[in-house]
Amino acid sequence: MAVALTAPSTVPWTMAQMKVAMLRHAFHGRRAQTAGTGAALGALFAAGTIYLAFVDTDLLAAGYAVWLLGWMLGPVFMGGGDETLRPEYFALLGLPPRRLAAGLLVAAFVGVAPLVSLCALLGLLVVGVRLGVANALVAVPAIVLQLAVFVLLSKVSVALVGLALRTRLGAIASGLLNGAILAALGQIWVFFWAFGETGVPDAVWYLPSGWGLLAVRGDWWALAALAALVLLLQGAWAALLTRRVGATRPSARSRRPITAATANGAIVAKELRTWSRDLVRNHQLMFALSYGVCFAASPLILGWDGMLPYAGPIFIVMAAAMASNLYGTDGTALWLTLMTPGASDVRGRQLAWLSAQAPVAVLLTVGFTAITGGPWPLILALLAALLGGAAGLVPLISVYGLIPGTDPHRRAGNPLRTSEDDGGLTGLAYVALALVLVTGAPAALVAIWYGWAGVAVGVVTGVLCYWGFGLLAARRLRSHGPELLQTMRTGRKPETTVASRFAQLPKGRQTLAWYCFGLGAIPLVPQGIVAAVFVANGMLRHTWFLATYMPPGLRYPVAAAFMVLGVAMYATGVWIVKPGKS
Amino acid sequence: MTPALDISGLTKRFGDNLAVDAIDLSVPQGSFFGLVGQNGAGKTTTLSMAVGLLRPDGGSARIFGADVWSDPEQAKAAVGVLPDGLAMPERLTGREALTFLGLLRGLSKDVVARRAGELLSVLELDDAEKTLVIEYSTGMRKKIGLATALLHAPRLLVLDEPFEAVDPVSAATIKTILRGFVAGGGSIVLSSHVMALVEQLCDRVAVIDKGRVAAVGTLDEVRGERSLEDTFVELVGDQDDGIKELSWLSR
Structure with a gap:
């Protein structure tokens, strides 16, 4: 040869x-x-x-x-x-x-x-x-x-x-x-x-x-x-x-010593150092920040500042999506977590995520909302709910949906390549986007209807999400830790010995359920609900919202058909995975 | 006396491949136990299951009597592990990584600082004070891995290929440390391809072949009158005495 x-x-x-x-x-x-x-x-x-x-x-x-x-x-x-x-x-x-x-x-x-x-x-x-x-x-x-x-x-x-x-x-x-x-x-x-x-x-x-x-x-x-x-x-x-030679090389300069005295403090210190030293994470954080600010500020071109206060919440959602493969990007370093079952890794990571992102989010939100003069209740409700929701969901999503990452020291010349499964990474990021948005919904609705009560609701749901989702993530890590490590070692899901009901389904039905859950949101939310809202507001021929391109008589029926399709897909998915009669 | 490590019936299957086939091993306290075998014989898989990093399909592992799967906190506190090729907290310096792990293990801040300093200087990693682990060479990674295994002063060490890519000077230091550890009553399980090293260090040996124990006992019981290498090749080598030559290379 x-x-x-x-x-x-x-x-x-x-x-x-x-x-x-x-x-x-x-x-x-x-x-x-x-x-x-x-x-x-x-x-x-x-x-x-x-x-x-x-x-x-x-x-x-x-x-x-x-x-x-x-x-x-x-x-x-x-x-x-x-x-x-x-x-x-x-x-x-x-x-x-x-x-x-x-x-x-x-x-x-x-x-x-x-x-x-x-x-x-x-x-x-x-x-x-x-x-x-x-x-x-x-x-x-x-x-x-x-x-x-x-x-x-x-x-x-x-x-x-x-x-x-x-x-x-x-x-x-x-x-x-x-x-x-x-x-x-x-x-x-x-x-x-x-x-x-x-x-x-x-x-x-x-x-x-x-x-x-x-x-x-x-x-x-x-x-x-x-x-x-x-x-x-x-x-x-x-x-x-x-x-393209060699991997990224962070500069070698004096490091501030770790002053933590507890296991939790050590995890926070480790994570914060990773956030500041890993240039890919720097990039992701700046990306989320820039996206939030630009997205919210662009209507200023039209002289409308109504979206400006949402820069902070948008930043939070984007930052959560970027961190959705938190455990995967660390690769097989998970073995250290498995060897120290006494320490609570999830809580430490949650705290670190919050302390890296929350100050930015709070500054953005308070600063921009002060410029526009409100609506304070809605924005503060969203801030609290989304921060808690994101800090809870990030570890939870990353242990349930783990995409095996390439170990940092084995990555090739492309620093963006943190995993071999980029399709999976994309999917996980979208899942995080959608789920974090959902955690903001109750507080936002209450704030819209009852004003300041929404902020209280936001704090409550935020704390609950932080605590509850963190607890679930820690449990999953404890029960499935070795399987997660094996996934990261081999890059493939192991045949688990902790059998889930889903895994027992025949292959064809599993795939069908994946499609139903994975894609059901597309007809239901953007092509259905959002398109209907656009039609109602007279916003026609709007980007990819099919209903807005239809002739007048067909607009609502098309949006409605999409909603029915989305609901039907979810219903099919649930029907496939629901416990059998036996 | 309770064995330091007691493995019974450990089994692991990856797809159609039976990687580890009902292995039983007992490592007495105070012994220096060598695990030898060809590439892919199942050494790493066995050791991973023994310390709780890989869930076995069957069998159990006990560390000083504590079951690794039902009583992980007690079992894992008593063991220091050097796995082969797994990642570390990569964006920390060596000292930071040790501090982090020491605190995770529940050591006090002062103890961690003192031990980390000693380990770094003995393993000659203290020159690289500003270097992040991700920038370490392969040999340095082994050494920092060994330091993390030793940090909490466990009574059992499980070391997967600890001398691979380590320079001769550091290897001599590590051998001294390990011998001292065993002399003080500690127990070590070590896997290696290097027979001379195992003969030099270990008092007990197990030969693993195709996921099974081919021979086990004290060093002298296993090798008899011959060298360990000869015994090993006879135990696991091909039947047709398979030292093959490349005809086009050795002309």
């Missing part, structure tokens, strides 16, 4: 085969389920994109812009993207960087995400066929080049953030920037409104994501531009690959 490797075309082919083999091994058990869920969602989005090709090319260009952003930002937030083949594996082969990058690029086309994107890009072919033979012929290279641009932009942006994460300043800066970008995307309506845009801005045609469509439409130069961009990005990635 060593001889065969010298032929230039063999490197990409070998790497692609290697990737196929590795994916076949990786997609077992829960990872197969997350991958399946991702593929199903992706196929849905791809189908939607192709549908746009029949309806409106402006919308299609906007759709591809969204795909591009997804490729660029997705991996930065969620586990550093696809790293099945790590550049480090080939370090000893002495390949020139460009050939290494070429090989890795070919291998990067193997996988679920590129396949799904390829389907979405078939929209180009649809447009081409509708325009004429020449256009259809151009669509074929355009699809390939466009996909290459997606994949390469993703690789380059991950590599850039990875470089930034080598230094504290870079970690903070990229956290701020990423938070701002994502918040701006979430609040995109503000910008549309501000610029008087009604429809799709022309800019989407001229983003690299629109070039394929331009080419198919007849602007032949765009095809050459795409090819040039691919070469450029390929060169940039090759250059970045050579810079």
